[in-house]
Amino acid sequence: MRVLIVGAGTGGLCLAHGLTRAGIDVEVFERSTESTDGLPGYGIHLNANGCKALHDCLPPENWDRFDAVTAPAKDIVRFHDEHLRQITARDGDFIASESDPIRHRRAVSRLALREVLLEGLNPVLRWDKTFVRYEQPPGGGVTAHFADGTTAAGDVLVGADGSNSRVRGQYLPDLRRFDVGVFNVAGRYALTPDRAARLPTPLTEGSVNNIVPAGPGWMFVSTWYTPRRWADAQHDGSHIKDDAATDYVVWAYAAARAGYPAGVEDMNSDQLRDLVLDRTKDWDPTLRSLVADAVPGSIAPIPLRSMPTLEPWPASTVTLLGDAIHNMTPMAGVGANTALRDAGHLRAALSQAAAGDGDPVQAIAEYETRMRAYANIALSQSLRNARTAGAEARLKRSAFRTLLRVAEAAPPVKRFMFAAPKDRD
Structure with missing residues (x-):
């Protein structure tokens, strides 16, 4: 199986590691010319789902480096009035209640996380590649076209190209943020x-x-x-x-x-x-x-x-992950974690299909069904908090x-x- 990933963000790079470890041929196409283009200067909190996905996808040496550059993160939410008098607090400190160290809630610099994700992927990364469109030949598979006139052919195309995803624009043109x-x-x-x-x-x-x-x-x-x-x-x-x-x-x-x-x-x-x-x-x-x-x-x-509630669509050799499919407000703090979760589930589905000569479209259908369920929960929560x-x-x-x-x-x-x-x- 050969998988083309458009977008070298958090979810796309995590997926690339997971598929590579499974012996699947992968190429990642990124329109930026450098690894840190447009990267924010501070960090994010990773929850149990995000950490599990990283652990499942990363090579052991990358996981060890990730573990070394993170710090424990509190899971406490406080509410104050405008005079800084506390009204109430929710103390769900994940570290105190989680027995599995892999799932401990962590804080990590975005730049540090990106360095961890880039490590070891140079052979499959293609910089300065702006995706334009794709074609799905009658015999199966998919061909991606880029602005420099080049093309790439594979069995599956994954759009991990962010909230303004060009892959989504062609694949699900009626699905738009509001x-x-x-x-x-x-x-x-x-x-x-x-x-x-x-x-x-x-x-x-x-x-x-x-x-x-x-x-x-x-x-x-x-x-x-x-x-x-x-x-x-x-x-x-x-x-x-x-x-x-x-x-x-x-x-x-x-x-x-x-x-x-x-x-x-x-x-x-x-x-x-x-x-x-x-x-x-x-x-x-x-x-x-x-x-x-x-x-x-x-x-x-x-x-x-935000994206609206995701309704089912027919699966094909094209799929999406992260902000490309469920871009949400930052008010729930789970956007990056949901993208990593996508990568973990898509890795598992495609790896199983590749190992058993299964149908990649069926594997994608299973991934998308599962993804829509948890993504809709996150979309609803972030939208409710914003409003x-x-x-x-x-x-x-x-x-x-x-x-x-x-x-x-x-x-x-x-x-x-x-x-x-x-x-x-």
Whole structure:
């Protein structure tokens, strides 16, 4: 079996490792010309599903390197009012409850994770390859066409080319993202030791903090600590960016799009900073300082978009994974984990078909059925969280804050309210 993967992102590279380990011929085509093009400077949290997929796909030496460059991550979500008074908290600390060390929740720099995923794949990576279209010959298989005039033929084509996927555009042209009506302004605050000492513990311990004011708006605040072991694990540190070892408080102010001024998408970093400061002028000074003293140029507008619920489609020799099929808002924090989960399941399905001379289309059908089930859960959760953050009606906001206070006073209500979907591989 020969598999063509369009896109060298997290999910595509994870899948390439898994298929290569299974003895399947793989090529990865990436439109970027360098391995770090457009890569954000901070990190992500990987949950049990994401870690399991990586462990199943990566060669042992890559997994060991991944293990060395990650740090334990808390699974605590706090809710505060705009004066930083805690309303309630959900403490689902994964490390304390998970017995399998492979599944422990971890924090990892995006650049460090990318280095782990790129390691060993040079023979199958094709840079500066912009996908244009594909053809499916009557006899089976698929041929990919690229902007430089070259083509590649295989048995399966996997679109792992992100939220604006060209593969999806041809394969499922009616499946499009929609604007959820909520707009984020996000930035980062460099966390020096002096600054950390002045901030309250909940903002620096690594938990996710939700600031829920009485009126419009919402703020997410969490500290990103760069795992120190990353630098020690590098064979050659010359490629590491200057800010790679900097700790940050990452924040995002969310509100209904209708409440922002026209042209907010075109505002520069300073204008966005002043806009958020004006909208939070009655908030706690500590929260406002995160905005006022954000890293220059780091504040950016982020319109939130999402895929709709995924309905079944006929399987073929073309399939999709990650943001290419289930791009979601960042409000549930599971986008990268869901992409890795896709890679793990698609690897298993195609490997089984290749080992038994099975039909790759049937293997893809099984993968897509399973993927749609957990992806729809993630899409629903992230969309619900985004719309809650963007709620403008004061009565709805008051009711939500009251519910949080009831949950804090009544543990059974809290357990019910924060019960996570039973959705784990």
